[in-house]
Amino acid sequence: MGQMNRRGFLERVAAASAFTIVPRRVLGGPGFVAPSDMILLAQVGCGTQAQRQVNVGMVSRTDLQFVAVVDPNRDSQTYVDWETFGNRNRIRRFLEDPDWGSGDTGIRAGRDVARQIMETYYRKHNRPAAGIRSYEDYRDMLEKEPDIQGVVNITPDHQHGAINVAALRKNKAAISHKPVASILYEVRQSVGAARASSAPSHLLAYSNTPDRHLLEAWIKAGVIGTVREVHNWTNRPFWPQGWREYYTSGPPYPTASTGSCGRGRSRIGHITRTTRSAFTGAGMPTERGASATWGSTVSGSHTASWISGSRSSSRPGRTTTRW
Secondary structure, X not given: OOOOOHXXXXXXXXXXXXXXXXXXXXXXXXXXXXXXXXXXXXXXXXXXXHHHHHHOOHHHOOOEEEXXXXXXXXXXXXXXXXXXXXXXXXXXXXHOOOOOOOOOOOEOEXXXXXXXXXXXHHHHOOOOOOOOEEEOOHHXXXXXXXXXXXXXXXXXXXXXXXXXXXXXXXXXXXXXXXXXXXXXXXXXXXXXXXXXXXXOEEEOOOOOOHHHHHHHHHHHHOOOOEEOEEEEEEOOOOOOOOXXXXXXXXXXXXXXXXXXXXXXXXXXXXXXXXXXXXXXXXXXXXXXXXXXXXXXXXXXXXXXXXXXXXXXXXXXEXXXXXX
8 A cells, every 4th residue: 555644534534434425324414313413311220111111101202212222131921910911012002012022931031121112213214233341230221321310210209319319410311200309308309409400300100180280279278277187098008019018007988977177277197118128329328117198289280299309109008197
């Protein structure tokens, strides 16, 4: 090969690039989103709920690109879900592959499964598909993925607070499934981190029914007096969702005598519950067996509900907030 100076090299590169065909998906334009315009996200939590909402849901959005997955479990078929092969059928339809998971004998999930689903979908749609990174610990991911712009947090409820706070302190958007946190201390930490962070936060899976706004209007107008307690009923859990025993400390419904209203206030009985949260991370202390009385608030805004420590889905029966 003959000698070539720097000017000659650059001239040849320029001449060659003039005839390079660049795919439309790289440049962007009508019907296409350029990679530089995509929001880069990490999926934290790769269980069955994440499969429904992320792996066969959010991943199809052309303005989002998942570049990392996080879960302690790589791949197993021992998950619990509504139906044995419900998610498998959803994934088959999503990927247009009737044979996906044909050898599975149980409910399959894990970080490697999530990565496989997303990379397969991206390849089918001519999107960047190689190199979705896999992590066991969200803290490692946050340290090693400085370019992500947010996390989608669909983990067990007791992990929500620590992960949301850790992401927001890194100025990464926290897109969290309900609840924002499972104990009031962590809710306050999460709200404080959201206020201090330059990144946005968003709560998934909330409801905004008209009756909540009507109840809020009644309370603000003083129609039912000063509210001292609020009760919330739930049919959860459908299976033991992280708790070692079911709630047994009182009747599931109030008796007639507890439904009376006192002078200038509304009272509907009371119940005290025990939290059994035990985890650390993002500056959160470990708490075991801490007694607390908490539940849903009466605001028509779901945001106000979780800021006040709402936790209505952890045990059957009713929960109470007292003032």
